[in-house]
Amino acid sequence: MYKFIQKARNKFIKKIDAIPFIRYQADLAYQTALEKHISQLPAISTSDFDLIEKIKHEGVVITSLEDLKIPSTPKLLQAAENLIPKILSSIAAQKNDFTIHASAQQIMEYPEIFLWGLEQRLLNIVENYLGLPVAYHGAYFRRDIANQVEQGSRLWHIDKEDRKVLKIIVYLNDISEDKGPFQYIPQSLTAKVVQSLKYTSGYIRNQTLQEVISPANYKSCTGDAGTVIFAATSSILHRGKPPVVSERFAIFFDYTSRRQKQLLYCNSSLPHSDLLLLANNLTEKQKECIFWE
Structure with a gap:
């Protein structure tokens, strides 16, 4: 309902x-x-300012957990290592399933995953990109199954939740071209494709996209485990390329502004009762990012 x-x-x-x-x-x-x-807007370092400028220009920046040096990263990686076997034991309900998400209960068993996305430096980066107070929609721990299913996020699309949407993607295993990389069309070309297809919302099949743009223009975000992708998913056509050789494990951290009346799909990865439990150890600024509705 x-x-x-x-x-x-x-x-x-x-x-x-x-x-x-x-x-x-x-x-x-x-x-x-x-x-x-x-x-x-919060003060940021020169390197973080440069990162934001690159996101604004290209739509995507690829870095790594090692380069970011976020204090709670060791806890994030340990939690992910503990959770992956539980996701591996999960069985897809139907043959057409292409992804399995960690449940809210599983995330609450390893809250370090959700909490990493609330690191103040990350929130400062996001706020400076958005230009507005941050709404943190949570962490989505994904196992993408190696099959040929092309549905949902494996189809090309632009996120329409807000005027600006930023996602931080962390790869938990090595991702090559045939292991399900995050793919995108650079911002300058996205605008041309949108105009050609008269795109407003929804999903675009790869075959349809190739009628207006060559696959040579696709950008694949490959990298070792620990690769981090900052993606402005409201300004670029993007998809998760179907993995063929092996499954992909990744965590998606989602952010928009708090302008609720302008937002579509206002939700969090965790129910309100779980957010209340996590809030006990959060700063006031962090609480504002999760209790923004």
């Missing part, structure tokens, strides 16, 4: 947003919010 209501809400918002006057007013409100918040 909840999914039906959410779907109806999203459909209604899209129709309203399509009205030129409403869209114009929303644009004004958005620009006003950006201007109002600019003086409140």
Whole structure:
């Protein structure tokens, strides 16, 4: 019932947003919010500023856990190492399944995974990219099955939850071209493809995309375990390339602004009751990022 209501809400918002006057007013409100918040953006290092500029220009930046040097990374990796065997033992419900997510209960057994996404430095990077206060939607621990199924996030799409969406992806195993890399079309080319296909939302099959752009323009994010990808998924066409040789294990950390009325799919990876338990050891700023609704 909840999914039906959410779907109806999203459909209604899209129709309203399509009205030129409403869209114009929303644009004004958005620009006003950006201007109002600019003086409140947290201070960041020169290297983090450069990282953000690269995200804005290309849409994606590839780095590593080693280079980021986030303090709680050892705890994240230990938790992931403990959780992977439990995800491996999971069995896909249907032959067409292509991914298995860790359950909320499993994430709560290893809260270090969720909490890594609330590291203050990461939140500062995200806030400076968004230009607005951060809404943290949580951590999604994924096992992507090695098969030829092309559905959902394996199809090309642009995230429409907010005007700006940032995802931080951490690879937990070595990912080569045939092991399910995150793929994207650079921002400059994405704009041309969107115009050619008259794309507004939803999924695009690879065959359809190739009618307007050569696969030579696809960018695959490959790398060893510990590779980290910052992806501005609201401004680039992207997908998870189906893994063929072996399964992919990765964690996705999702962020948008807190402008709830403008958001689609307002949700968290954990239920509210679990967030309350985790909040006991969080700072006030971190709490604001998870209790933003």
